[in-house]
């Protein structure tokens with residue numbers, strides 16, 4: 491990382507550490523609802539011992555998960571914290587949702603794209619530019635690469651978009667995280683934060699200059715009804731073998747809403763494939779692929795497997811800014827390196843701070859050019 495970025499970064503890091511009491515930013519001062527576990531406990535160690543007891547899950551992913559939980563530090567973890575309270579667990583910080591909380595999976599698993607259903611699903615959320623899709627959910631732009639929009643869950647709405655990035659674009663974005671990143675992508679050492687928080691994040695994040703990622707921005711704007719000024723610093727995230735980002739919300743704590751308000755949408759692009767059994771999926775703990783009333787308690791949890799170029803879109807909050815607790819999710823441990831590009835859309839104008847002098851308007855010209863290259867311009 492260029493030396494001149496170090497100071498502002500350290501300031502951001504230091505100020506995050508000072509201002510948080512009770513809620514804590516892992517990778518970012520805006521990180522959602524995550525509380526400090528006052529006792530050390532969650533080591534980011536990937537060299538942890540393997541659990542000897544039999545686990546239900548098999549294979550490397552399960553072994554890695556077991557390893558994370560059974561790190562050596564755990565044996566020294568006090569039973570009570572310094573206030574005499576039991577240290578928080580994931581269950582106490584993120585209590586399971588009651589069955590009375592409405593959740594509506596797709597009415598039929600094998601149903602084709604249904605625009606009426608999509609319109610209904612996004613009624614209370616940031617709008618999708620549905621006029622850019624036909625009745626089958628295929629994008630109508632004329633340039634290379636047709637997207638397929640899929641509705642994965644009705645309420646809360648979750649979408650995937652196949653072929654959102656071409657393989658060349660995936661390659662280009664993956665390369666931005668080589669080494670310490672380029673001048674357009676500045677690495678933020680998130681593992682530093684994870685040891686003291688209930689959400690374990692052992693992945694590494696790069697904050698991007700807007701002008702460094704015009705393709706992502708142009709495509710986000712083609713898909714969503716959004717102005718560049720609402721977009722938070724786009725990020726590239728790398729999860730290496732055994733790394734994860736455990737259960738978390740993407741919403742922003744109330745105290746930090748001054749900058750742009752709540753995050754209304756999360757748009758994430760998988761840059762490489764993770765085959766079946768390799769982990770790395772994005773999992774929504776409280777959402778299912780079928781109605782539990784129909785199939786009983788065993789309804790399969792909604793889980794999205796990374797495929798190069800596929801985008802995942804969901805909404806941490808309603809369009810009026812109310813957070814949606816149903817979108818608790820995690821990045822599952824992967825047995826190979828997984829890379830994603832992601833961005834969050836805010837309610838209002840968001841002012842970026844990393845890397846220094848990172849401004850949305852500096853990307854405007856480049857985004858216009860991308861619109862032409864991609865066949866988006868009318």
Ligand SMILES: *[C@@H]1O[C@H](CO)[C@@H](O)[C@H](O)[C@H]1NC(C)=O
Pocket residue numbers: 604605606607
């Ligand atoms: C689309 O969904 C709506 C609402 O559930 C339903 O009434 C309609 O029949 C569906 N259309 C098709 C073509 O399946």
